Amino acid sequence: MILIIANATLTIMPMRARRAPACRLLAVTFDVGCCAGDMTKNIIAAVYETHGNPADVLRIETQPWPKARPGEAVVQVRAAPINPADLNAIEGKYPVQPALPATPGFEGAGVIVDLGPEVTNVAIGALVILPHNIGTWREAVSVKADELVAVPPEIEPAQAAMLKINPMTAWRLLHDYVELKRGDWLIQNAANSAAGRAVIQIAHDLGYKTLNVVRRAELIAELRADGGDVVLVDSEALRDEVKNATSGAPIRLGLNAVGGESALRLANCLAPGSTMVTFGAMSLQPLKIPNGLLIFKDLRFRGIWINKWYDNATMQERMEAFRQLFEMAKRGLLKAKVEKVYPLSEVNAAVAHAAQGKRSGKIIFEFNDL
Template sequence: MNKSINAAVYEKHGNPADVLQIESRPWPVPAADEAVVKMRAAPINPADLNQIEGKYPVRPELPATPGFEGAGVVVELGAEVKSLTTGALVILPHNVGTWRDAVAVKAEELVVVPDGIAPVQAAMLKINPLTAWRLLHDYVDLQKGDWLIQNAANSAAGRDVIQIAHELAYKTVNIVRRAELIDELRAEGGDIVLIDGESLREDVKNATRGASIRLGLNSVGGDSALRLANCLVPGGTLVSFGAMSLQPLKIPTGLLIFKDLRFRGIWINKWYDNATPSERMEAFRPLFEMARRGLLKTRVEKAYPLSEVKAAVAHAAQSKRSGKIILEFE
């Protein structure tokens, strides 16, 4: 076993491709209640880039290793750990910094992945699929055949919403900005895919034959979010979990008075921190089952070794990608 590891490190906030460096660190030694996890894969999420830039609500003490998400294999156990076995594939918590070869983690914070799920897919189950699951369960009591609407439907989280909603027999109206995405998202299970624009409300009404839509999912903000809100029935709920446009959501008073809309938000890391281990597993269990059956799968555009982290984060920052950029480990 190697006596040292490589880790991505930044000592100051800034453009990720400029401030990230690869540094050698001692091989982690587990405390009595910890396990050493050898990383297999870690995605590069927008939140990772935002944290490196200093634009994320949580700023770790510097120098820091980024990475909110990842999966790896348990290779060593602390003296008091009885709940794990070496060789188990596990999902890591979001507070350890996953962009490194190996890390020591409290055993109780690791989630064991069942057989039949590839490490790369396991590494991407904790943020976007878990967000999608919570969006579909925590705000509106949806029944089979009910409609929901979302913007940025081609994002990783948007695709997860499509796949999970399809499995649960909910119907989705999916809003995008590029026509070439329409057939692609329909093939993934999206019931209706429309181009965003000023006529969205009428377009949605025509496409759904006037269906009642009680849930809207917003990850864009600004005018796009407002157009979603205008598609909801009185008493509907708009849940925000992102702000890709970097524009504020300005809510006309009439939507509150005359439509009595609810405006909510979710930050999945906060939900995860507040959830009990049993609540976390209750959410993971159906995601594991869908992933094992191939019904929940995140697209990957390119995998990079940790040594090429600068190129990886530059690639991840580009728009119009066809999938996630990930770090893979030997």
């Protein structure tokens, strides 16, 4: 992270991080039907050869059925969401860039249908979360078997496909920076985003109270129904509204996914000695913090990129976090909202839809059995 002190303002600009590996498989099996290991089939995949507007540069390409080499498993993809990072990567604006031509998709889930030699720790029929950065917008893919995370059978593929990035980010935000207790308050902007909704659901289960800042009043009732304790529309009066809503209770954790003026208003709501964690920059504006918030309030500013957490975490830490997320999902307490499902053949319409504002949920691809 680069800190630039100019006059009386501290500017925090985004940083680039390195790619992280995914996680290991746990054995759970499902019926895959008659398609398993059928290498006579072709698949379709979304491909881009140049960076640009995703709706303009993406095309559908027919490819051979993937082969499982030693240590690999072939996974038939069942669902894959469209995340902002996917669109940024296609545009050429993301820190991790594959060689072109490339298939996009940082997240997805599918069923193992074939195993290569030397694979003994996984089973055909396992529903698994796919590794990061392998390009999930395709019907099938061959991956290293020990980079897969098996999913309990109670969780449907579409929800499994959306667990690895946003819910895991939310889990880390609530566990790694401030030790909160039941009844403690936290505040976040972009509360209607996928990560923001996951924060609401996880915090509610843990007994934390959430102040949720949004840009549109029509989201208030929806986020309250999801478990948000207080939902406020962002404005210059935010600090006073927060104080009234909490009866002046201290807020020791702020979660920033917007940057710019929204982040500054969030920081002004925090108690002395508190921490703000930035995990997104939706406004595309730098985070400008007056020096007084550092000198007189001793605020701490941190950042998280979930790729880097996967890179640094031990296998035990990853699996324990997934176990917790799986348990919540099985109980119906952690569920990503979906606005529309598209077939991969409509990839251009899907990414155009995903790029629009004022959505009520994720845009995802779902795949039929091959």
